[in-house]
Amino acid sequence: MKTYNQMGLIGCGLMGGSLALALKQARVVKSVVGYSKSPSTTARAKAKGVIDLEAKSAMQACAGSDLIVVAVPVSATGATFKSIRQFVQSNVLTLDVGSTKQDVVKNAEKFLGWNAQYFVPAHPITGKEVSGVDHAEAGLYRGSNVVLTPTPATDLDKVQDAQALWAAVGARVHVMSPSEHDAIMAGVSHLPHLVAFAFMNGLLSQSDYSAMVKLAGPGFRDFTRIAAGDPVLWRDVLLANRTEVMGQLRQLVLSMQAFQKALHDQDGDALEQLIKKASKARNEWRS
Amino acid sequence: MKTYNQMGLIGCGLMGGSLALALKQARVVKSVVGYSKSPSTTARAKAKGVIDLEAKSAMQACAGSDLIVVAVPVSATGATFKSIRQFVQSNVLTLDVGSTKQDVVKNAEKFLGWNAQYFVPAHPITGKEVSGVDHAEAGLYRGSNVVLTPTPATDLDKVQDAQALWAAVGARVHVMSPSEHDAIMAGVSHLPHLVAFAFMNGLLSQSDYSAMVKLAGPGFRDFTRIAAGDPVLWRDVLLANRTEVMGQLRQLVLSMQAFQKALHDQDGDALEQLIKKASKARNEWRS
Structure with missing residues (x-):
């Protein structure tokens, strides 16, 4: 070569x-x-x-x-x-x-x-x-x-x-193409980073933050691992791809609202279906 | 003993x-x-x-x-x-x-x-x-x-x-106390699960889902690991602790809105401060 x-x-x-x-x-x-x-x-x-x-x-x-x-x-x-x-x-x-x-x-x-x-x-x-x-x-x-x-x-x-x-x-x-790349990355990388950052900040704003993270387990560890990312690098990435990232963020909010509704209605069947769909997709990923 | x-x-x-x-x-x-x-x-x-x-x-x-x-x-x-x-x-x-x-x-x-x-x-x-x-x-x-x-x-x-x-x-x-436990778990465990499920469903609803997850990297892998959880178990947990979980969900949405505003305003300084706060907290966790 x-x-x-x-x-x-x-x-x-x-x-x-x-x-x-x-x-x-x-x-x-x-x-x-x-x-x-x-x-x-x-x-x-x-x-x-x-x-x-x-x-x-x-x-x-x-x-x-x-x-x-x-x-x-x-x-x-x-x-x-x-x-x-x-x-x-x-x-x-x-x-x-x-x-x-x-x-x-x-x-x-x-x-x-x-x-x-x-x-x-x-x-x-x-x-x-x-x-x-x-x-x-x-x-x-x-x-x-x-x-x-x-x-x-x-x-x-x-x-x-x-x-x-x-x-x-x-x-x-x-x-x-560059635009296809940016759309995909907004979904599978940039949005998860934004959410992990926002999630940490949401916990930090609560008075019992220390007691909470003391009991955080392996799920928390993995879910928030990417929240440790470099602030300047991620500021640049999120800004550079802001239109796509904001679109993905709206998509996630819609998706979270379905859970919110099922919880509010105490609708166990709807909740189970929502989780089943996600769990199946995640289990099938790269398997 | x-x-x-x-x-x-x-x-x-x-x-x-x-x-x-x-x-x-x-x-x-x-x-x-x-x-x-x-x-x-x-x-x-x-x-x-x-x-x-x-x-x-x-x-x-x-x-x-x-x-x-x-x-x-x-x-x-x-x-x-x-x-x-x-x-x-x-x-x-x-x-x-x-x-x-x-x-x-x-x-x-x-x-x-x-x-x-x-x-x-x-x-x-x-x-x-x-x-x-x-x-x-x-x-x-x-x-x-x-x-x-x-x-x-x-x-x-x-x-x-x-x-x-x-x-x-x-x-x-x-x-x-049972109530203190449930409040803490809603924040550090139940909410991350709900978000990971919702995130997978948000991706699934998009026409280029297959292309997206094909390029998903280690950040995606860890962030979504808990989305593979058992649907019945998590339905029960989220329902049983629904009041606390919905409170934590509202907190996260507020926290995500701060990012949304910074992106909308193209405010790099605000965005960097938001990420820095999260990144510092995550880096200090259990270290």
């Missing part, structure tokens, strides 16, 4: 750092030049062997790279594209790893112009509650789903190269 | 079966006589060594027992108390394992009358998505929280015996 002499990594966090490790382990990439906004992050990435060379700027990370990976918070994608636009060329594969795609594509078109065709938007659907290069690991993408969201303008060879690259680190690769 | 010659187990499911195994392993109980509504369950419990003798009725399981454990669905508690009332006596410790407590106490007072004082309502806060005696294990209660909810009428010696019994199987024992 196609290999790369030099990967320019912009953003040496959990996602970017793990991809660098995975691509080197798979011998898809020979060496990695990395840049992070915080110099101490870049230094730690170097010390951990995640990157081979420290760059002083995003531009320096891109110079001479035949693979560019933009792994910054989604809100920083536009500014990053702006600073590296001269390096996004036909002989270079450029990827991102952002959780929302319509806004990323809009920024690519705005700041990369004609050369946005050589950029393949990507969203690896994985992660941990913890972030940062210290948690980066080569196996992060093994078995995970990765969605590529090319536009009609995207170079087809680049899409194929991106598919091969993600497959090489063990991911299952899907291709769909 | 106090030991028991014979445990009469009514309901040989996951919770009752695991308690039988744990109490025998801890040498707190010598032998177990078990009864389940379904004869095939009772037979499987015998074959698995969860019980030592099969009883043909709840009464037969209680005859000669100095420990009685009622481990039936909460909706069957009243009928069970009615059928065994003659065996709930001062020389016998009687427990249940139900997830709601005010309704159980009400049924105890109604059907056991004066002898309700020898019954110690108990809720072990643990479980699995799977139910049934086949999943019973001696270690289920190790490290879990167990709440005892005696009333002012409950015999104090019996409360102490129940505390010792649950401590012997490795549980952390808490004592509080």
Whole structure:
């Protein structure tokens, strides 16, 4: 398969750092030049062997790279594209790893112009509650789903190269439009995060919060795990995908109202049917 | 510590079966006589060594027992108390394992009358998505929280015996009133279940459900794990604790509206503060 002499990594966090490790382990990439906004992050990435060379700027990370990976918070994608636009060329594969795609594509078109065709938007659907290069690991993408969201303008060879690259680190690769991606993610990822955050805040507003969470069991633990997510990352994701997220939120409220009505009416049959439907679907998921 | 010659187990499911195994392993109980509504369950419990003798009725399981454990669905508690009332006596410790407590106490007072004082309502806060005696294990209660909810009428010696019994199987024992228990559980357990069920139903109502759940990742997996719960069990729990659950649901809706407003106003600062509060609380839980 196609290999790369030099990967320019912009953003040496959990996602970017793990991809660098995975691509080197798979011998898809020979060496990695990395840049992070915080110099101490870049230094730690170097010390951990995640990157081979420290760059002083995003531009320096891109110079001479035949693979560019933009792994910054989604809100920083536009500014990053702006600073590296001269390096996004036909002989270079450029990827991102952002959780929302319509806004990323809009920024690519705005700041990369004609050369946005050589950029393949990507969203690896994985992660941990913890972030940062210290948690980066080569196996992060093994078995995970990765969605590529090319536009009609995207170079087809680049899409194929991106598919091969993600497959090489063990991911299952899907291709769909940016809007389809964002609609799906609003439902299965962004809304659950919003609800988990709101649920924690609902408990916190009650006077017996401490007594409550002291008795919280494994159901609470799993249901709220994603509430521990990074505030800035999730602020950006929810804002970037706000229209879809608000639509999903309305859907959930409707769905909760059916439960509210069954409880209010003490209608055991209706309640059982509602739960049965959900339980069946969840039991059949990936089984 | 106090030991028991014979445990009469009514309901040989996951919770009752695991308690039988744990109490025998801890040498707190010598032998177990078990009864389940379904004869095939009772037979499987015998074959698995969860019980030592099969009883043909709840009464037969209680005859000669100095420990009685009622481990039936909460909706069957009243009928069970009615059928065994003659065996709930001062020389016998009687427990249940139900997830709601005010309704159980009400049924105890109604059907056991004066002898309700020898019954110690108990809720072990643990479980699995799977139910049934086949999943019973001696270690289920190790490290879990167990709440005892005696009333002012409950015999104090019996409360102490129940505390010792649950401590012997490795549980952390808490004592509080039935209403305090139900209020807490509505917040940290019953509401999350209701929301997880409603969330699955909200997705199911959308035409691209299959495409959505195909791309669902680890966040979805954990957030919805409890949606796989048993429909009859959860129907009963939600109905039994409906007033508290509806109160918690209103609280969550308020909390979700704060997110909705921040998204609508595109107010990044407000959104970040909301997420930060939730994330901090979740990160500090049990750490």
